[in-house]
Amino acid sequence: MTTELIRPLRSEIKSTTPQSRVPSETRSGMAPSLPEMISKSRRLASAFSKLGHCIGDFQLVSLAGEGSFGKVFLARQRSLDRDVALKITADLGHEGRTMARLEHSHVVQVFSEEVVSDRGIRLLCMQYVPGGTLHDVIRGLSFPGRKQWDGNAILDIVDDLNTHPAVMDPASLRSREQLAQCNRDEAACWIGQQLAEALSYAHGRGVLHRDIKPGNIMVNQYGKPLLMDFSLSLPAADVSNDRDAIFGGTIGYMAPEHFDALNPHHPSGPDQVTEQSDLYSLGAVLLELAMAGHERTRPEVVQPGNANVAPALRRIIGRCLEPNKQDRYSSAKELADALSGCFELLRVERSLPAKGTLTAVAQKYPLWFILLCTCVPNLTASAINLLYIGVVVIKDLTSAQQTAFFQMVGGYNVAVISLMGVMLHRTLFRAANSWQKLRGDRLLGAEELREARRQTLRLPFWTFVLGSVGWLPFAITIPLGMELLAGPVDRGVMLHTGVAFVVTGLVGIVTNYYVVAFVVLRAVYMSLWRDVDRLRETASNEIADVPGKNRICQIIAGLTPLGAATLLILVGPEHFTADSYHQFRHTVVVLIALAMAGFWLSMTATAFLNEVVAVMTVKPPAKTDAGTGKLMSWVRSILATATFATPAEALLRSGNQE
Structure with missing residues (x-):
């Protein structure tokens, strides 16, 4: 991926004059040069475009815009009594025929084309789009003092630009509602996706636009973008064969190969301008939109790390702006799918539980967060457990047995820590390596990303396994080792020691699981997506078993201390001294309290993680059989009428409803 995203030069945004490839001295006896054609077209458009005058069937109402080849007016078509956009140019190019074949909801529709031969002008009658250009929108979003913007800001600007009353289209109100709910990055994705779909439609019919820029994109009163101004477009198959073709572009939005094709001293030609060239231009437009309103010390270059654009959107734009067209998206359809997935990804991230300090730290330092929040607890x-066993459980044992206890604990810890190091290297550190690659904006393949997600999602399971291997053998190994090294040990002491290690171990295991699951699901998982396609469906398959695992850990967290307390009561000492009774009673009370606290904490953690999973996945509606459905309907009828009727009346009403 490129390390810098090339930003369209603001000084060139209004420069729409195409450049001719053929030197002027070689044009003797040929068609006029492109600058000459443009000048002639402008002169003719100005000469025959007086407001209030009629040209053919059209009465000019107001000037809507002015381009390289002519002027666009809001006009009244007298024969049909409707408002239209009328473009007046010299009789050049193929724009009318090209646009006539593009009947798409995001392409300005052409109604008719008429050549006024005695005046040498062409009238292109098009759909009137109330609103303004995307260039006007970006200029409004970049107004000094505007720090943040969203979909509502775009709609407000379009409403201000729309000075002519328009016909209400109820079917399009949904689009306005969708845009109003978008933040900045979502709005850029939403607009970009629709433009990419329009390009995909045009490319599918062999049409290249070749001059995509904010000034050639209309935004209507519902926020829908529409491509227009196909004056430089041409069927791809005819790009180098048509003598009447107009070849140019807008500096700042042209792909490198497009710019080279306009250079008379470069060996490449117009045939090098392909679908990927349009995608480059669209990427430049999206970057300008996404960066609207943000100060930049170097306007022509945006560093990815400082671009203040969502990473997923930044990667899509970066791929569009790759210098080599082979590295860009292969088609506009692929770009549209990527933007659609990015939009869904951003929506999911915004719907996740609010990001607090812990989440922010975990996202920035996931590996260190896991190590710290698992090792420290x-x-x-372990320290509290050893202190408890040393002071309470084994205090009456012989010196040799106490020494054997601490020797066994030390030796076991050395062996377990060595094993943990090997297993961590094969699980946690391997997964963290993929996180680091993505943090560096390295482009990973789809298979690499799937493998990274698989490794990451298995971390909570491996945490459970590692904790079990590290803690639970303590309960058997230490008491038996004490007996082997220092002679027989009281069975009550052995049981008490084993229970203490089991309780401490299971609490540690459950804590580790929830910490790692939190980091994996809330901090890391959503970053392991790039060109997102069917995010929710894929996530549903990948994390469908997480709620079940959470319930198991919740049960363990609550039942472990409670089970230990029950076990101590059932098989505890038959006789107590005053001191031992108080110790026993305190131990049972502490275990019961731990059970209550553990269950509450695990229930809270489970609810949080399940909420995260629910946001990421698509849950099918619960299915009920006919019998169950009928029973539930009957119950609902009873509940609905019971407050106002006797039981007999309620049953009667329920039967009547059926």
Whole structure:
């Protein structure tokens, strides 16, 4: 991926004059040069375009816009009594015929074309689009003092630009509602996706636009973008064969190969301008839109790390702006799918539970967050457990047995820590390596991303396994080791020691699981997507089993201390001294309290993680069989009428409803 996103030069935004490839001295006896054609077209358009006058069937109402080849007017078509956009140019090019074949909801529709031969002008009657150009919108969004903008800001600007009353289209109100709900990056994706779909439609019919820029994109009162001004367009198959073709572009939005094709000293020709050239131009437009209103010290270049654009959108724009067209999207359809997926990804991220300090830290330092938030609680629990066993459980054992206990604990920890290091290298550190690659904006393939997500999603499971391997053998190994090294140990002490290690271990295991699951699902998983396609469906398959695992951990968190307390009561000492009774009672009370606290904490963590999963996935509606559905309908009828009727009346009403 490119390390810099090339920004269209603001100084060139209004420069729409195409350049001719053929030197003027070689044109003797040929058609006029392109600058001459443009000048002639402008002169003719100005000469025959007086407001209030009629040209053929059209009465000119107001000037709507002015381009390189002519002028566009809001006009009244007298025969049909409707408002239209009338473009007046010299009789050049193929724009009318090209646009006539493009009947798409995001392409300005052409109604008719008429050549006034005695005046040498062409009248192109098009759909009137109330609103303004995307250039006007971006200029409004870049107004000094505007720090942030969203879909509503775009609609407000379009409403201000729309000074002519327009016919209400109820079917398009949904588009306005969708845009109004978008933040800045979502709005850029939403607009870009529709423009890419329009390009895909045009490319599918062999038409290249070749002059995509904000000034050639209308935004109507519903926020829908529409491509227009196909004066430089041409069927791709005819790009180098048509003598009447007009070849040019707008500096700042042209792809490198397009710019080279306009250079008379470069060996490449117009045939090098392909579909990927249009995608480059669209990427430049999207970058300008996404960056509207943000200050830049170098307007022509945006560093990805400082672009203040969502990473997923930044990567899509960056791929559009690759210098080599082979590295760009292969088609406008692929770009539209990528923008659609990016929009869905951004919506999912915005719908996730609010990002607090912990989430922000976990997203920035996921590996260190996992290591710190698992090691510190486990080390603390281990220290408290050893202190408890040393002070309460084994205090009456012989010196040799106490020494054997601490020797066994030390030796076991050395072995377990060595094993943990090997297993962490094969699980956590391998997954973290893929996170680091993505943090560096490295472009990974689809298979690499799937593997990275697979490794990442398995981390909570491996955490559970590692914790079980590290903690649970303590309960058997330590008591048996004490007996082997220092002679027989009281069975009550062995049981008490084993229970203490099991309780501490399971609490540590569950804590580790929830910490790692939190980092994986809330902080990391959503970053492991690039050109997103069917995000929710894929996520549903990848994380469908997470709620079930959460329930298991919730049960373990609550039942472990409670089960330990029950076990101590059932098989505890038959006789107590005053001190041992108080210790026993306190131990049971603490275990029950731990059970209550653990269940509440695990329930909170489970609810949070399940909410994250629900946002990311698509859950099918619950299915009920006919019998169950009928029973539920009967119950709802009873509940609905019971407040106002006797039971007999309620049953009667329920039967009547059926």
